[in-house]
Amino acid sequence: MGKNNKSTLLKIDNLSISYGVVNALRNISLEINKGEIVTLIGSNGAGKSTLLGSVLAMHSVDNGEVIFCGEDITHLPTERIVASGICLLPEGRGIIPLMTVLENLLLGGYYLNKTDLEKHLKYVYERFPILKKRNKQQAGTLSGGEQQILSIGRGLMSAPKLLMMDEPSLGLAPVMVEELFKIIIDLNKEGYSILLSEQNARKALQCSHRAYLFETGNIILKGTAEEVANDPMVREAYLGMEWRKNP
């Protein structure tokens, strides 16, 4: 792991977070370079979601720091971190059900001025025409796949420097999962840096550059996606049994 600071986008250093007596994260260090897709794999409750949340300062930190574009954001208010260019697509897609597709998209550009808002909206509509077609429809009435696209579109509204996705493939039909990972790869080709948390380890490792394996709040393995995928433990626990875990 080279220490090339020029290309480091996000650096998490020795981060620990606990909920009461439970240690959710223990001295976690990881980094994401510009233009990378980095995947966090691990089972439920391993601390992946907590880590993504902690980047947005959603939890109180015991020790350690989060550096984004060279700036310490560990204790900044969430809204300032979001405004500085980090976007989280929450687990379960997190669309606002009783608002229209358009209103959801506008919320994604909460910090933009009017011209940027319109520009980004046009871009998102061009990228995902389905959202334009459904723009007046209540978001809660969309299908699961459409909701995931809305979630991504809403995330792109702010043109983030770092896109974090929490379990994006969860609960999607297999066809849609294929489509989703295609979108992720395309976004990365367009220049988006992506931090992915996934239980669908096979798919995630196929599309990402590097990966970290989480277990009970610790990183127990890290390396390029290929190295992690070829690790015997990962093969047995996360790839071999995958068809049973994600029917």
Next chain:
Amino acid sequence: MNQFALEVFGAQLVNSLAIGSIYAILVVGFNLLLLIGGIFQYAYPHLVVMSMYICWLVLMATNNNRILGILAAILASIVINLATEPLFRPLVKRKASVHTFVLSLGIATIAMDVMNRMINTGRPIAFPPQFSGLQSLVKVGIVTISIGQFLTIFGSIVAMFIFIYMLYRTKQGRAFRAMAQNLFVARVLGIPITRQRILSYAIAGLLGGISAVFFAMTLGSVWSTIADILALKVLVAVLLAGMGNLKGGLISAYIIGIIEGLSLAYLPGDWTNAIVFGFVIAIVIIKPKGLFGLRA
């Protein structure tokens, strides 16, 4: 005789609508604090009544300057509501919703005591006729409306319209609705939730101040214990509609105003509250989610 009966009915209906309008504003303010502020603000009507007392004090001090009186009521309501925010904040942060109810009960009790002991030696206060507009009557057909009632009904509708426009047509409203539907996602999207919460107290205070002015206009006098009665009515309207249902709350506020006004006119007066609450008990048992369901 028949003509007279109709006139009484008309007058009662207008009165019911005026009272219902005041309940409606209070219900909106209460729901705003519930959904955005994250608190169960039982003391909201108490703070409104307190603003009426301050309005009265300013009227006394300025030789009945109406403009200053109205400004005082609205400003007082905003300031008092905002002043409670730091008390609620730690409870809201640790999601102790039941505790917010306990805290608001405490605030209500203290507010009552302040009004009882410190203002006008605890006696009811009467607003001067030129403020209340009880005397100036307008006759429309068989219905007689006082200026105060007219302003209350009309002004409340305008206030509601502006509020609903804000909620459904502006960026501010989108932020509020997102917070009400999914606080976690609202935060992830970068909505500054603490600032929005404080703003919800200010808007609830503004609405409370407006209702305080209208209440003074329709009622003409006020006393501290009316706050408890008001609080119960607001609670009833909120429960009737389903907690946090804004539009439903508006409708049930008018329903309660009308039931109350008409039962006051045509049934033994002492039973008004029993009848209103009897109705609510029936609704809560038969339709536990309220007349209009949750969060429409």
